[in-house]
Amino acid sequence: MLEILLRFLLVLAIAQIPLLLVPLLVWAERRVSAWIQHRSGPNRVGPFGLLQPVADAVKLLFKEDIVPERAARGLYVLAPMVSLFAVLVVWAVIPIGDRIVLAGHELPLQIADVSIGILFFLALAPLEVVALSMAGWGSGSKYPLLGALRAGAQMLSYEVVLALAVLAVVVAAGSLRGAGIVENQAGWLWGFLPNWNLLRQPLTALLFVIAMVAEANRLPFDLPEAEPELVGGYHTEYSSMKFALFFMAEYASMVALCGLFTTLFLGGWTLPWTAVGGAAPALLPALLGVAVFLAKVLALLFGFIWLRWTLPRLRFLDLLRLSWRQLIPLALVNLVAVALLSMVL
Amino acid sequence: MSRRTVVNIGPFHPLQEEAEFFQLYVDGETVVDVDVRISFNHRGIEKLDESKTFDQVPFVVERVCGICSASHPLAYIQAVEEIAHVEVPERALYLRTIVNELERIHSHLLWVGLAGHFLGYNTVFMWVWKYREPVMDILEIATGSRVNYANCKVGGVRRDMTREQLDRIAQVSDELLGPLDMLTRAVLDDPILHARLKKVGVLTPQAAKAYGATGPTARGSGVPIDVRRDDPYAAYDRLAWEVITAPDGDVFSKTVVRLRECFEAVRIIKQCVRDIPGGAIDAHVAAIPPGEGVGHVEAPRGETFHYVRSDGSNRPVRHKVRAPSFNNIPTFKASCIGQQIPDVAITLASVDPCYSCTERMCRVVDAESLRPRYTWSDLVRLSQQKTAELRKKW
Numbered sequence: 001m002l003e004i005l006l007r008f009l010l011v012l013a014i015a016q017i018p019l020l021l022v023p024l025l026v027w028a029e030r031r032v033s034a035w036i037q038h039r040s041g042p043n044r045v046g047p048f049g050l051l052q053p054v055a056d057a058v059k060l061l062f063k064e065d066i067v068p069e070r071a072a073r074g075l076y077v078l079a080p081m082v083s084l085f086a087v088l089v090v091w092a093v094i095p096i097g098d099r100i101v102l103a104g105h106e107l108p109l110q111i112a113d114v115s116i117g118i119l120f121f122l123a124l125a126p127l128e129v130v131a132l133s134m135a136g137w138g139s140g141s142k143y144p145l146l147g148a149l150r151a152g153a154q155m156l157s158y159e160v161v162l163a164l165a166v167l168a169v170v171v172a173a174g175s176l177r178g179a180g181i182v183e184n185q186a187g188w189l190w191g192f193l194p195n196w197n198l199l200r201q202p203l204t205a206l207l208f209v210i211a212m213v214a215e216a217n218r219l220p221f222d223l224p225e226a227e228p229e230l231v232g233g234y235h236t237e238y239s240s241m242k243f244a245l246f247f248m249a250e251y252a253s254m255v256a257l258c259g260l261f262t263t264l265f266l267g268g269w270t271l272p273w274t275a276v277g278g279a280a281p282a283l284l285p286a287l288l289g290v291a292v293f294l295a296k297v298l299a300l301l302f303g304f305i306w307l308r309w310t311l312p313r314l315r316f317l318d319l320l321r322l323s324w325r326q327l328i329p330l331a332l333v334n335l336v337a338v339a340l341l342s343m344v345l
Numbered sequence: 346m347s348r349r350t351v352v353n354i355g356p357f358h359p360l361q362e363e364a365e366f367f368q369l370y371v372d373g374e375t376v377v378d379v380d381v382r383i384s385f386n387h388r389g390i391e392k393l394d395e396s397k398t399f400d401q402v403p404f405v406v407e408r409v410c411g412i413c414s415a416s417h418p419l420a421y422i423q424a425v426e427e428i429a430h431v432e433v434p435e436r437a438l439y440l441r442t443i444v445n446e447l448e449r450i451h452s453h454l455l456w457v458g459l460a461g462h463f464l465g466y467n468t469v470f471m472w473v474w475k476y477r478e479p480v481m482d483i484l485e486i487a488t489g490s491r492v493n494y495a496n497c498k499v500g501g502v503r504r505d506m507t508r509e510q511l512d513r514i515a516q517v518s519d520e521l522l523g524p525l526d527m528l529t530r531a532v533l534d535d536p537i538l539h540a541r542l543k544k545v546g547v548l549t550p551q552a553a554k555a556y557g558a559t560g561p562t563a564r565g566s567g568v569p570i571d572v573r574r575d576d577p578y579a580a581y582d583r584l585a586w587e588v589i590t591a592p593d594g595d596v597f598s599k600t601v602v603r604l605r606e607c608f609e610a611v612r613i614i615k616q617c618v619r620d621i622p623g624g625a626i627d628a629h630v631a632a633i634p635p636g637e638g639v640g641h642v643e644a645p646r647g648e649t650f651h652y653v654r655s656d657g658s659n660r661p662v663r664h665k666v667r668a669p670s671f672n673n674i675p676t677f678k679a680s681c682i683g684q685q686i687p688d689v690a691i692t693l694a695s696v697d698p699c700y701s702c703t704e705r706m707c708r709v710v711d712a713e714s715l716r717p718r719y720t721w722s723d724l725v726r727l728s729q730q731k732t733a734e735l736r737k738k739w
Contacts, residue, residue, distance in 0.1 A: 037471035142352060146374075146686070219465055220537065312537050313465030316374070316687055 003105045010100075011111045017294075018091050018259075021301075022251045023053035029305050036309045057244065065240040068140055075138030080238065080245035083131035087253035090124050093117035094259040095179045097269045097289040101282065109269075109290060110179065117178045118170055121260060122163050125215070128253065129155045132234045135246070139237035147233030150316060151217065157323035158214035158221075164331035165208040168338040169197050169264045182268030194272035198265040201338060205265045207331050212257045214319070217250065219308040221319060258300040262293060266300075269293040349377060352686065354693070356385050363700040367677070369689060376689055379681045381674055387704045394664040399425055399499055399633050402661065406651075407493045409666060410702040412455065415441075415448040416644035417666070417702075418497045420651040423578055423640025425499050428655050429633050435580075437501035437628075439621040442579040443514060444488065444496045445642070446610040446617075450521065451480040452645035453561075453603040453610075456697045457528065460600065463694050464541055469531075476524045483517045486510060501627035515618040518611040525611075529604045532597075542597035545684065546692030549594055552679040560647020561606065562673045562696045565599035567592040572643040584616045596695040603697075633659070644669055646697050668702030 027042070027050055034041025042049035067076060094117075097109030114120060129152050136148020170176055173184035187195045198205045214221040235246045262268060269289035314322075355366035364385035370378040390409055394402045403418035410417060419441060426433065454477040461469030481491040487510050488494040496502055506514075532538055548558065553566035563570050571588040573581040589605045591598035635657040641650045647669030654663040673696040681689050709718040719727070 033467075037468050038475050039471060142350065146352075222465065309468045311466070312461070312469075312535070312541060314537060315541055315685070317685065318540055 002103060003107075006102050006105055007107055010102075010107055010109070014096060014109070014111050015088070015091065017096065018088060018252045018255045021255045021297075022248050023057075025251045025254065025301055025305075026053045026056070026247075028301070029308075032302065032305045033309045036306070060240055060244045063240040065242065066237075068237050070140030071237065072138040072140060075134045076140075076237075077242070079131050079135035079138055080242045080249070082134065083128060083249040084245045084252065086124060086127035086131055087249050087256050090121045090256050091252075091259065093120045093178055094256070094263055095182060095268055096259070096293045097286050098179075100286040108179065109286065113177065113179060116176050118166055118176045118181070118264075121256075122159075122166060125162075125253075125256075126155070126159055128215075128249070129159075131249075135234045135238070139234075141237050143236045144234045147236065151234055154214060154217070154221065154316075154319060157320055158211045158327075161207055161323060161327045161331050162211035162215060164328070164335050165204050165211060166260075166264065168201060168204045168331075168335045171335070171339050172197070172201065172342045174342075178263045178268070182263055182270065185267040186270060188272075194267060194270075196265060196267045201265075201334075203330075203334050204338065205261075207327060207334065208261060208265065210327065212261060213304070213307065214323070216254045216257055216304070218254070218304060220311040220314045222308075222313060254301060254304055255297065258297045258304070259293075261300055262296040266296050348372075354689075355382075365698070365700045367689075367693065369681070369686065371686060374686045376681050376684050376686065379677055379689075381677055383674065383700055384704055386701045388701070391664050391666055394661060396660065398659045399655075399661060402664065403497060403499075404493075404495060406664075406666065407495065410644075410668065410699050411492055412452045412699065413448065413644040413646065413649065413668075413702070414493050415444045415496060416642045416649045417651070417668075418495075419445060419579070420640040420642040420644075420649045421653065421664070421666075422497050422499050423642065424638040424651045424653040425633060425640075425655075425661075426630075427638030427640065428636040428653065429499070429630055431500050431628050431630050433628055434501055434625040435622045436505075436624050437626045438580040439617045440502045440506060440626065441497060442581060442584070443506075443511075443614055443617045444484070444494055445579065446613045447480055447484055447514070447518075449610045449645045450518070450607050451477050451484070452697075453607050454480070456603060456645075456694075457600065460596075460691065460694055463691050464538070466538075469528075472524075473528065476521065476528075479517050480521070483514050487514060498627070499633075500630035501625070505626050511618045511621065515615050518614045522608070522611060525604065525607050529601075529608075532600055532604065539597070541688075541691065542595065542600060543593070544595050545688045546596045546680040546695055547594045548676050548680045552676065553594065556676045556679060557672045558647070558676050558696075559669045559672050560643065560645070561599055561602045562647060562676060564588065564590045565602045565695075566594035567598075570648075572641050572648050576641065578640075578642065580617060581613075583620070584613055586613050586616075596691055599695045633657070637663075646670055646699060647673060666702075668699060670696070670699040670703040674698055674703060 030052065031041045031049065033039075042052035045051040045055045067073060092111035093114060095108065095110040095113070099106050099108055101107075132148050132151040132155075136144045136146075136151070139145070169181060173181045175181055175184060181197075185194075185196050189195045189199055193199055235243055238246060269292050271288075271292045349370045349372055352369040352371050353366070354369060356364050358365075366382040366385065368380040368382070369376050370380075390405060394405055397405060402421060406417045406421050407414040454473050458470045458473035458477070461467065461473065484494060485491045487506050488496045488504070496504070548562065548566045550566045550568050553563045553568050558566065558568070559570065567590050569588050569590045572578070574588050586609050589602050589609060591601045633655045635655055637652065637654040639650065639652050641648050643649075649669055650667040652663070652665040653661045656662045676696060677693060680692050680695075684692060710716070711718050
């Protein structure tokens, strides 16, 4: 009974991480973009403007909740919920640490350590496309529909690249479990480098990063919401907290993707040259492991933001061309090469 | 025949700060036709001018456009000076040149920033507008205002510049060369920008001539027209500078033309500061005789044309303004069709359209009887009819 209770509390705590990271990320996005663009950014609400996301949330709560007359009401209302659900649920299979011992019970630092963890991620992440299509169709307006069409085409194209890149890692690690893949990255490469997949399979990592940015609809791949062309893209007709849910989903999907990247390519919670992530499931090393994992995720998120404010938007057709003509063949070749190499080595 | 969808850009749209209305007829994401509708912002400036004295009109016409606020008054003043046959003092001509070239720099930088914004390149937007700031500041120092300079007057200029101010202008322009160089290299090197801008929104030289495009829009299509060279005014014929053209007619060419024109503008300003003669700045025009005159100026967006008629009183009896965007906006018919929706945004922006300047009333006149087809009361009636029909449908 106690174990179940502890487990429940742990799951609850881990589930808060993306929800807490989202406002931080919104703040960081605005501060970093301001820093890159010689501006100040939000600096009035709270220390360093940290409470700005809270103020924004309060503002959105008080906005009128409008449902367009020509909207398909069910789809319209459901879409933001599905969107946020899709990006939050995949967080369940990402291990944020090794194991932790609480009151004599050894528990994994993960919401659900299922044996097909990575498949679960690949299966549920595309639910986002469904949500965006629902929003686009349900709004009963042209700009959201065009935005959703683009989002669908773009995310499906890059889903393939993402899956092929993930497969290459899975093939090399021989495990579909997040924790298994992290354990597979323990040890050393050529005796002095961390045995991370980032260094073992740099091409896979690159493919994954490109697909990841496209999946998150971020610049230079933010065509579904290209403001000068489509006003706001799929969420043009949304207001108040429904809009806020889409907004949160966008950032939560970045957090989930960065979590997956950390697990697959950066050795998860382990930190080379230190004992963090070692075998002993004591409290302190376990928490340090979580800190290491979060630090890696935050560094990746910073990269995401940096990228957004450094590059212009690609053209839609070029984007699809890049995926189908270049990245997918490359990812297939990469997968075969990785498979052959792991048989030989 | 496939189904066409209408995508409205406007009347209010984040693409532009002003009210404008483009109806794109699209097949999928390909534009098959475009309807340009302006006239959301008619202000009746020409009519207003008829109630002002010759010296008051420049204050009105510099408000025709928030950016070309040196070009419009200068064109008007040149038209009035043509009526009165005024010999403008040499120093005033140089001062006019300096202000007009500073205006060209800040207008082109403004456009580069906006173009960056339309491409989702917001960092360029912010950076370029930061570089533009010193230019606005120096205009404020020299003329008293960042936007409406009130610099020109009939017969000369309103206020002189000191040697320190002139040197500061030269210094600010000089300091701009570094960022300009960086920007130009960034645009010429960036593969994503090449992919987004090259072969997009192509306006062939033939089309540019057929639609009567002016300014950077024409020069970007390899048509070397420039009022500053073709019919020199101010001090342009006394200075060494080049008409910048680019051959391809795409958005990339127009960008390159604008960036390189900034370098030429800096070159012109530095020569002006070096060569400016001393002496009077005003010819003290007492009265404007009856007659008519035209003035045209190469504004940042192209040729600004003003026509003024005087009956010998102290007010113009007719003042006609033709802003460059009026010529450039119809080129969308040639450059947008066949494009994808995402390319249309930047193509529309590439002529640096200025809608308020272009606004005008149209009157449909019967060709035989020369009587207006629609009078004011007809239009009111039509409008009421339409409202009634709409209500019936409701």
